[in-house]
Amino acid sequence: MIECQTKGARSLSYLHFFLRVVAGAAVVKSSRSMASRLGPRLIYLSSVIFLLSIFTPISESNQFCDAGISYGDSACGISSSSSSKILIKGGTVVNAHQQEIADVYIEDGIIVAVKPSIKVSDDVTVLDATGKFVMPGGIDPHTHLGMEFMGTQSVDDFFSGQAAALAGGTTMHIDFVIPVNGSLSAGLEAYKDKAKKSCMDYGFHMAITKWDEIVSREMEIMVKEQGINSFKFFMAYKGALMINDELLLEGLKKCKSLGALAMVHAENGDAVFEGQKKMIELGITGPEGHALSRPPVLEGEATARAIRLAGFVNTPLYVVHVMSTDAMEEIARARKSGQRVIGEPVVSGLVLDDSGIWDPDFTTAAKYVMSPPIRASGHDKALQAALSTGILQLVGTDHCVFNSTQKAFGIDDFRKIPNGVNGIEERMHLVWDTMVESGQISVTDYVRLTSTECARIFNIYPRKGAILAGSDADIIIFNPSSSFEITTRSHHSRSDTNVFEGKRGKGKVEVTIAGGRVLWNNGELNVVPGSGKFIKMPPYSYLFGGIDKADAKYLSSLQAPVKRSKAAT
Numbered sequence: 001m002i003e004c005q006t007k008g009a010r011s012l013s014y015l016h017f018f019l020r021v022v023a024g025a026a027v028v029k030s031s032r033s034m035a036s037r038l039g040p041r042l043i044y045l046s047s048v049i050f051l052l053s054i055f056t057p058i059s060e061s062n063q064f065c066d067a068g069i070s071y072g073d074s075a076c077g078i079s080s081s082s083s084s085k086i087l088i089k090g091g092t093v094v095n096a097h098q099q100e101i102a103d104v105y106i107e108d109g110i111i112v113a114v115k116p117s118i119k120v121s122d123d124v125t126v127l128d129a130t131g132k133f134v135m136p137g138g139i140d141p142h143t144h145l146g147m148e149f150m151g152t153q154s155v156d157d158f159f160s161g162q163a164a165a166l167a168g169g170t171t172m173h174i175d176f177v178i179p180v181n182g183s184l185s186a187g188l189e190a191y192k193d194k195a196k197k198s199c200m201d202y203g204f205h206m207a208i209t210k211w212d213e214i215v216s217r218e219m220e221i222m223v224k225e226q227g228i229n230s231f232k233f234f235m236a237y238k239g240a241l242m243i244n245d246e247l248l249l250e251g252l253k254k255c256k257s258l259g260a261l262a263m264v265h266a267e268n269g270d271a272v273f274e275g276q277k278k279m280i281e282l283g284i285t286g287p288e289g290h291a292l293s294r295p296p297v298l299e300g301e302a303t304a305r306a307i308r309l310a311g312f313v314n315t316p317l318y319v320v321h322v323m324s325t326d327a328m329e330e331i332a333r334a335r336k337s338g339q340r341v342i343g344e345p346v347v348s349g350l351v352l353d354d355s356g357i358w359d360p361d362f363t364t365a366a367k368y369v370m371s372p373p374i375r376a377s378g379h380d381k382a383l384q385a386a387l388s389t390g391i392l393q394l395v396g397t398d399h400c401v402f403n404s405t406q407k408a409f410g411i412d413d414f415r416k417i418p419n420g421v422n423g424i425e426e427r428m429h430l431v432w433d434t435m436v437e438s439g440q441i442s443v444t445d446y447v448r449l450t451s452t453e454c455a456r457i458f459n460i461y462p463r464k465g466a467i468l469a470g471s472d473a474d475i476i477i478f479n480p481s482s483s484f485e486i487t488t489r490s491h492h493s494r495s496d497t498n499v500f501e502g503k504r505g506k507g508k509v510e511v512t513i514a515g516g517r518v519l520w521n522n523g524e525l526n527v528v529p530g531s532g533k534f535i536k537m538p539p540y541s542y543l544f545g546g547i548d549k550a551d552a553k554y555l556s557s558l559q560a561p562v563k564r565s566k567a568a569t
């Protein structure tokens with residue numbers, strides 16, 4: 001059991017309790033002596049004290065309750081510490097490069113020391129982590145909170161989605177800004193507004209949905225002034241977000257010139273459109289039509305095309321939500337040839353197969369509709385193997401949740417089912433159980449795949465993704481001997497369904513510390529809207545190192561004179 005309240009926090013609670021008792025007594029006494037000389041003034045004074053004592057927060061969880069939201073039974077009582085000094089004692093501290101038994105001392109949101117036997121004063125909150133892993137909080141590279149998509153909006157916003165993330169051990173996420181009518185700056189303003197209610201740190205990628213001089217200039221502003229270092233190109237969603245090869249080429253060149261990472265949703269959108277028409281003509285209108293209309297070959301084709309175009313421009317490429325063996329093998333081939341390609345599987349693709357989408361119950365089947373689709377059994381295992389051998393580099397979620405009422409927009413036509421599934425709360429547990437418990441990866445690999453590699457790729461390491469002196473205090477305490485179970489009843493998402501319903505496994509995130517505060521502690525969530533920070537991500541991550549040398553070599557090879565003999569007349 002984890003010790004949680006500091007002496008300071010306890011005495012604050014006692015003081016609060018005392019204040020309430022005194023003020024309450026004063027109200028009673030003054031009402032009894034109403035006829036006395038001081039009556040009206042005393043009534044006024046004591047009533048003010050009494051009201052103040054009622055509305056003075058005991059802990060931040062009161063603000064959480066004021067927001068009209070509660071998670072768990074005791075979220076509105078005295079819960080986690082708000083101390084700015086925390087000592088995590090006796091755990092196994094795991095970084096991507098090593099693990100060691102050590103204490104971790106935190107002050108004002110920053111890790112101050114990581115070493116054995118740290119001594120602290122009485123005002124420090126002490127968390128005993130003996131027998132447990134102390135790891136960097138998860139970083140989810142791929143989310144869509146409050147996303148306007150397919151005529152509706154994903155139900156988890158920057159508060160509920162982040163609260164769910166924290167309950168599952170994730171302390172930062174990177175969301176995709178969607179431009180407004182192609183305008184990046186209008187899109188960014190809209191997302192800054194959505195993110196005002198954040199209760200944990202976040203960053204932004206930016207989607208590119210049209211091309212002109214203004215967009216090109218706005219990309220520069222995003223990178224140089226707004227802390228965005230990655231741009232996503234949707235090769236699918238014809239008639240909505242989809243771009244063509246010409247735009248992709250322009251975008252790749254611009255990304256390279258800015259040191260920004262190009263990302264692709266790789267599916268052949270024209271062929272998907274054809275596939276959808278074919279299914280409807282055949283009378284296949286249910287959710288299974290979604291999977292049948294966009295088979296793995298279309299994901300493989302688009303992945304190969306994006307890789308070749310990025311190779312042609314010589315700029316790094318990040319392939320989001322790799323769902324099939326077809327796409328994964330294209331990435332493997334490119335990496336083997338020396339090309340800088342990052343592959344991101346998502347937790348739904350790693351642990352689920354397509355059986356759900358064939359369920360006879362529409363609500364059940366529709367909840368699995370996402371793009372690219374969750375594939376037939378076999379792809380999941382291949383993606384796990386690719387992750388464990390370094391072909392794929394990090395795990396995201398693509399958390400983009402629509403409830404069963406929204407999914408029912410497509411009851412007669414699978415093309416109208418909003419695409420997206422959950423995962424932000426479940427990723428850390430499912431990756432542990434699937435990959436570490438099965439012996440496919442080590443604990444240090446787990447940290448790399450769920451946190452460190454994301455921080456490196458998006459150029460915020462070691463501020464994020466590490467337990468080192470000077471890093472942000474985003475930390476989880478993970479009990480490998482405990483267990484988890486996923487249910488819609490107990491999850492923190494606003495959705496009324498969960499694609500991982502009923503999954504159980506070993507390991508449990510017992511404590512989540514974000515920004516140096518204990519926000520999740522043994523089933524109690526203690527979050528404050530507006531407390532999360534936007535994390536600026538600078539350009540030119542490690543993926544760009546040496547690109548200029550390769551370019552220079554290529555250019556000089558072009559300048560070698562070609563000797564031709566004069567043609568006979």
Ligand SMILES: NC(=O)NCCC(=O)O
Pocket residue numbers: 144265321369370371372398400419420421
């Ligand atoms: N993946 C999905 O189905 N929905 C979210 C948008 C996207 O990433 O394509």
Ligand SMILES: [Zn+2]
Pocket residue numbers: 265320321371372
């Ligand atoms: Zn996508």
Ligand SMILES: [Zn+2]
Pocket residue numbers: 142143144321398400
């Ligand atoms: Zn996505």
